[in-house]
Amino acid sequence: SMRGMVPANDYQIIGYDPTGARDTLLLAGPYTITSNANGALGTLAMADAPADPYEPNNGANCAVGFDPAPLHADPPLPFQTVGGRIGPTTANDVDWYCFNAVAGDRLFVSASTEFTFAGATRYHPWTDPMISFWRGARGTKLAEDDDSGTGPLDARLDTGPLVAGCHCVAVTTFGDTNYVGAGQGSSGRYALKLVMGNRPPVVSIRKGVGELPSAPNIFYMDEGDTMDLTLGYADADHDVPAKTFSFDDAMGTPVAGGNLALGANGGTFRWTAPPGSQVGSPYVMRLVASDAEFTMRKDVLVVVNGVNRAPDVPVPVSPIGGAVVATGAPPLTWNNAADPEAQPVTYDVELYHGDTDRLPDETATVVETAGGTTAWTPTTIPENTKASWRVRARDGQPNGISPWSPFATFLVDTVNDPPEVPLLIKPAEGEIVPVRRPGLSVLDVEDPEDDDVTMLFEIATDRDFAHVVWSSEPVPMNTMAVTTNASTGIDLQWGTVYFARVKAKDVRGGESDWSDVHRFELMQNIPPTTPSFAEACTATIYTDAPPTSIVVTNVIDHEGEPVTFEVQFFTYDTDPETGIPVYRTTAPMDTTGTSTTIPIDLSTLPNGPYRYRVRAHDGTSPSDWIGCELTLDLTHDEGGCCSTGTGPASSAAPLLMLAFGLGLGASRRRRRSPPRSP
Numbered sequence: 026s027m028r029g030m031v032p033a034n035d036y037q038i039i040g041y042d043p044t045g046a047r048d049t050l051l052l053a054g055p056y057t058i059t060s061n062a063n064g065a066l067g068t069l070a071m072a073d074a075p076a077d078p079y080e081p082n083n084g085a086n087c088a089v090g091f092d093p094a095p096l097h098a099d100p101p102l103p104f105q106t107v108g109g110r111i112g113p114t115t116a117n118d119v120d121w122y123c124f125n126a127v128a129g130d131r132l133f134v135s136a137s138t139e140f141t142f143a144g145a146t147r148y149h150p151w152t153d154p155m156i157s158f159w160r161g162a163r164g165t166k167l168a169e170d171d172d173s174g175t176g177p178l179d180a181r182l183d184t185g186p187l188v189a190g191c192h193c194v195a196v197t198t199f200g201d202t203n204y205v206g207a208g209q210g211s212s213g214r215y216a217l218k219l220v221m222g223n224r225p226p227v228v229s230i231r232k233g234v235g236e237l238p239s240a241p242n243i244f245y246m247d248e249g250d251t252m253d254l255t256l257g258y259a260d261a262d263h264d265v266p267a268k269t270f271s272f273d274d275a276m277g278t279p280v281a282g283g284n285l286a287l288g289a290n291g292g293t294f295r296w297t298a299p300p301g302s303q304v305g306s307p308y309v310m311r312l313v314a315s316d317a318e319f320t321m322r323k324d325v326l327v328v329v330n331g332v333n334r335a336p337d338v339p340v341p342v343s344p345i346g347g348a349v350v351a352t353g354a355p356p357l358t359w360n361n362a363a364d365p366e367a368q369p370v371t372y373d374v375e376l377y378h379g380d381t382d383r384l385p386d387e388t389a390t391v392v393e394t395a396g397g398t399t400a401w402t403p404t405t406i407p408e409n410t411k412a413s414w415r416v417r418a419r420d421g422q423p424n425g426i427s428p429w430s431p432f433a434t435f436l437v438d439t440v441n442d443p444p445e446v447p448l449l450i451k452p453a454e455g456e457i458v459p460v461r462r463p464g465l466s467v468l469d470v471e472d473p474e475d476d477d478v479t480m481l482f483e484i485a486t487d488r489d490f491a492h493v494v495w496s497s498e499p500v501p502m503n504t505m506a507v508t509t510n511a512s513t514g515i516d517l518q519w520g521t522v523y524f525a526r527v528k529a530k531d532v533r534g535g536e537s538d539w540s541d542v543h544r545f546e547l548m549q550n551i552p553p554t555t556p557s558f559a560e561a562c563t564a565t566i567y568t569d570a571p572p573t574s575i576v577v578t579n580v581i582d583h584e585g586e587p588v589t590f591e592v593q594f595f596t597y598d599t600d601p602e603t604g605i606p607v608y609r610t611t612a613p614m615d616t617t618g619t620s621t622t623i624p625i626d627l628s629t630l631p632n633g634p635y636r637y638r639v640r641a642h643d644g645t646s647p648s649d650w651i652g653c654e655l656t657l658d659l660t661h662d663e664g665g666c667c668s669t670g671t672g673p674a675s676s677a678a679p680l681l682m683l684a685f686g687l688g689l690g691a692s693r694r695r696r697r698s699p700p701r702s703p
Contacts, residue, residue: 032060037143040071041151043459044585045112045212047071053143078108082121083206085162087191090123097127100262101221110214111154111198115585117206120196122217123162128189129261131222134158135174135181136196136215148176152213153199156180161191163204169506171199171466186225186319194219199451200464200512208512210464225319226266228312229257240324241431243307247330248298256292258314258321265289266314272296274305275426303331303424326428334365336418336427339372342398344435349474353405353437358398362418362427369393370418376403377413381432409473410437438474443535445470447480449527450508452545459548461584462513467527467540469502469509476531478502480509484517485524488542494523499530519550519584519645551583552646556590556639559620562653571627571657577639578620586643588614590623597634597654607635614641632657 030036034057040050050071095102104124111118126132136156138149157169167184174181178199184192196217200210230237232254237244246252258268268287272280272294283296294310308327313320328335339362344350357374364370370393375385391401406412413434418427451466452458465482472478479499486492495515503509517523524544529537559576575592582588594608595601607630615621623639638652 030058032058034058038066038069039142039150040069041149041213042071042074043151043211044114044583045074045110045118046585048074049149049213051140051142074110074112075108077110077118077120079106079120079122083117083119085121085123085159085193085195087123087125087162087193090125090191090193093124093126096124096130096132096219096221103221104219106215106217108214109196109217110212111152111196111209112212113585114209114212118197118209118212119201119204119206120217121163121193122196123191123193126187126189126192128187129224129227130184130187131224132158132184132187133181133220133222134184134194135179135218135220137174137176137179137218138213138215139176139179140214148179149213150177151211152215153178153211154180154215155197155199155201156182156217157195157204158182158184159193159195160188162193163195166505167192169503171508171510183222199466200460200462200510202464202510202512208460208462208464210460223264223316223318224261225321226258226260226264226314226316228314228321228323229255230310230312230323230325231255231257237310237325240309240326241428243326243328243428245328245330246298248300248302251297252295252327254294256287256294256312258291258312260314260316262316264316266316268292268312268314270294270313271309271311273309273311275307276305278305280305280308298329301331301424302329303333303335305329306335306424306426307428328428331424333420333422333425335425336362336364336370336420338362338427338430339399339416339418341414341416341430341433345433346435347411347475348435349438350435351439353408353439354402355435355437356400356402357414357416357433358400359416359430361393361397361399364418364420364425366420368420368422368425370420372399372401372416372418374401374416375414375429376406377432378406378410379412381413406437408437408439409442411435411475412437436474441476441531441533441535442473444472444476444478444529444531444537446537447527447529447540449525449540449543452525452543454543454545456543456545457548458545459584461516461519461547461586463517463545463547465497465511465513465525465527466508469504469507470529470537472529472531472535474531474533476533476535478529478531480511480527480529482511482525482527483539484513486521488524488544490524490526490542502529517547519547522546550643550645553580553582553588553641553643553648555649556580556641556651558639558651558653562651564654564656566656566658568658568660571630571659572655573625575623575625575637575639576620577623577651579614579616579618580641580648582641582643584643586645589642589644590614590621590639591642591647592623592625592637592639594627594630594635594637597636599636601636601638601650601652627657630657632659 036056037054038052136154138152155171158167168182170180170182195204198209198211200208258266286293306328310325313322340360342358372391374389376387378386387403389401393399413432415429415432417429447470448468482497484495500511524542526539526542528539556577590612592610593606612623634656638650640650641648
C-alpha cells in the first residue's frame with residue numbers, strides 16, 4: 026500500500042525477502058503516486074536467490090583459504106569477493122575466508138551491501154552484515170564489528186598489526202552473536218574487501234647477528250667492553266620513518282662518548298664503557314621509528330659491571346597482577362635481592378596512584394629484613410585507586426644499584442560499586458521486528474573496579490514489566506567491541522507489542538539500574554500460500570479399498586516457519602463450515618521435495634459420499650482450504666453380493682466420475698454416473 030506516501034512521480038521500488046530465498050528486486054520506475062488515487066502495480070515477481078560462488082565455506086579451514094598473494098604485492102592489492110551472500114536464513118549460513126598472514130600485516134576488513142540502482146550508489150536498507158576477525162581457524166577472536174562501515178549497516182574493522190600464520194574472516198548478519206548462523210535478522214548479498222593498511226616500521230638493535238633483548242630483560246657488559254650495534258628501522262610500505270636514538274644513564278642524563286650514525290635505511294652505534302661507568306647503570310638505550318601513523322620503540326637496559334656488582338632485581342610478591350585489596354594501606358612485599366658481594370642491602374620503593382608517567386605519590390627507603398622478604402606499608406590510598414609500585418636494591422656502593430623491578434599493580438576496593446547503567450541499542454524504540462527471536466544489543470559499560478560484567482536482558486508485554494515473557498541468562502560483556510549482543514531465547518508472537526530493557530551486573534553482585542525501556546513490535550504473520558492437489562481434483566468411487574493418502578503441492582511460508590497440513594473429512598450433506606468432521610488428521614510438510622504425501626486411514630468410515638478439504642498452517646495462521654469429494658462403495662466378501670449397509674451409497678448426494686488424477690492413493694476405484702448439480 027502507498028497510503029501516506031508523499032505524491033511524486035519519481036518513486037523507485039526495492040523488494041526484499043527476509044528469509045533470503047529470493048533475490049532482492051530492483052524496480053527503477055519511476056513510479057507515480059497521486060493523491061486520492063488507488064493505483065496497482067500488479068504482481069512483482071522475485072527471482073530465486075543466486076548461488077554463492079564461494080560456497081561451501083560455512084566452516085573455518087586454514088587449508089582451503091584464499092590466496093593472499095595480492096595483499097603482499099608491492100604495492101599491495103586488495104582482495105574482494107563478488108557475489109558472496111548470506112542466506113537463506115533457514116540454512117544457518119556463515120561465510121569463512123581464511124588466509125596466511127605475514128608478520129606485520131595490518132588489514133582493513135569491510136563487508137558492504139553497496140549496489141548501483143538506476144545509476145546511483147545505494148546501500149541495501151535491510152541486509153545488516155556482521156564480521157569478525159580470528160587468529161587461527163576460529164581460534165582467538167581479535168576483533169568484530171557490526172555497523173562501522175561506509176553504508177548505514179556496513180561493517181568495517183581494523184586488524185592492527187598481525188603475527189605470522191593463519192587468520193580468518195567470518196561474515197554473518199546481525200543477531201548471530203556466535204557466528205554459527207543462528208538468530209540472523211537479515212540475509213542478502215555483500216562484498217567482502219581486505220585492504221592492506223599502513224604497516225608499522227620494524228625497529229631492531231643488533232650486536233653482530235644477534236638481537237639485543239628488550240627491556241625489562243638486561244644486556245650486561247663490563248667496564249672497558251665495546252658495543253658495536255646495528256640499528257634497523259625497515260618499513261614494508263617504503264615509508265621513510267622519522268627516527269631517534271638515545272642512550273641515557275640511570276639518572277636520565279645522556280651518555281657521552283658514543284659514536285652514532287643514522288642513515289635512511291639503517292644506522293650504527295658504538296660505545297666503550299669507561300672506568301667507573303657502572304655507577305650509571307642501568308643505562309637505557311632507546312630506538313624510536315615513526316611513520317605517519319605508528320610509533321615503534323625498542324628499549325634496551327644495559328648494566329655495566331664494575332669491580333662491585335649491583336644486587337639482583339628484587340621481585341614484587343604482593344599485591345601484584347591487578348589484585349583487589351580491601352584496605353587502603355596494604356603492605357607492599359617483595360623477595361629480597363641477592364648481592365654478589367653479600368653486602369647489606371636497602372631498597373628504594375616508589376608508589377603511584379594511577380599513571381606512572383609522572384612523579385611517584387610516595388617513596389621510601391627500606392632496610393632489608395631477614396626471612397627472605399621485606400615489606401613496606403604506605404599511607405592510606407584513596408578508594409578505587411589503580412595503584413602501581415616498583416622496587417630496586419642498593420648495596421651501599423656508588424655503582425651498586427639494581428634496575429627497577431617491573432611495575433606491580435593492585436586495586437584499592439573497600440566497597441564494591443555497581444557498573445554504569447547500560448544503554449540499550451537494539452531493538453530500537455518503535456522498531457518493527459521481522460523475526461520471532463530478535464537480536465538485542467547494548468552499549469558496553471564501565472565498572473569502577475574493572476570487574477567482569479554480565480548483561481541481563483528482559484522482554485515483557487507491558488512497559489512496567491509486570492508480565493515478563495523472557496529473561497536472559499547472564500551474557501558476558503564483549504570486551505573486544507563496544508557493544509554486547511544477545512538473541513531472544515523464545516519465539517515471540519507475531520503482531521504483538523513488547524518491551525525490552527537491560528541491566529549490568531559485576532562478578533561481586535553489584536547491579537546497575539535498569540536501562541530505558543524500548544517498545545518494539547513483531548510484524549504481522551503472513552499465512553502460508555494455499556496448497557493444491559498434486560493432480561486434478563476428481564470425485565472417485567472406491568469399491569475395493571479406501572484411499573490411503575492425499576498428495577498436495579508444497580507451500581511457501583513467508584517467515585520460513587515449519588508448516589503442517591490439516592485434513593478434514595465430512596459426510597457429503599454436512600456443511601464443512603458448521604459441521605463436525607467424521608475424520609481428521611495432520612502431517613508435516615515434506616521439505617525434501619515439491620509435494621507432500623499425507624497418510625489417511627478411512628477404514629472406520631461407512632460407505633457413502635464424502636467431502637474432504639486440506640489447508641496449510643504455520644503454527645499461527647492457516648491458509649485457505651482446498652476441497653474435493655469421494656465415495657466409498659466397498660463390497661465385503663460375506664457370502665452374498667450386497668450385505669446390509671455395504672452396498673451403493675445413498676443417492677442423496679451427487680457422485681462425480683473421472684478416470685484420472687485424484688491426488689489420492691488407493692488400491693482400486695471404479696467409475697460412476699456423472700454427478701448431478703448439488
